Amino acid sequence: GRGKAEVTVLVLGLDNSGKSTLLNALRAPEQRVAHTTPTVAQQQEHFQSGGVSFSAWDVSGAPRHRALWERHYRRAHAVIFVVDSADHLRLVVAREEMELLLAHPDMFGRRVPLLIFANKSDAAHALAPMQVAAALCLERITDKPWHICASCALSGAGIADGVTWLARQLR
């Protein structure tokens, strides 16, 4: 195992996918904030799960910040990609972002576990995780272990399942 070494997890996804809400749900209850603010580039959050220390970078979906978050790819041990399962139109944009991520020189060919949260599973017309997986063409990923989980960041449902998978990959 890695012992006490810090594991860096990047949390990526389009704006409004639920990253800030998800990160808040991952915090210890006493560290939670009452109101999450829209994602700010370079905002760093920390949490622990499954005996692993996670350091999460909360990145913005704004293209002007791309260089800022791509700089962190190199030292990422894992990636959490958050998708709004009810935003059918922007699933195409999410897929394009994921393709850019996977093709990046600091990501391609690296065995970085990739956890996808099919978030907002509680929303009306939310797609099932398998449908989100198909829309994102996840079956094409061969250089990384990946896992998709339905989640509701508001209630916390599904988050522990995903994080448990991630922690197991990083052990």
Ligand code: GDP
């Ligand atoms: P970010 O821009 O990716 O950080 O997204 P936020 O965490 O700010 O969430 C965007 C909006 O979606 C907010 O109004 C959240 O309350 C809402 N939201 C986040 N997660 C969920 C979820 O699982 N279900 C529902 N119904 N709404 C959610």
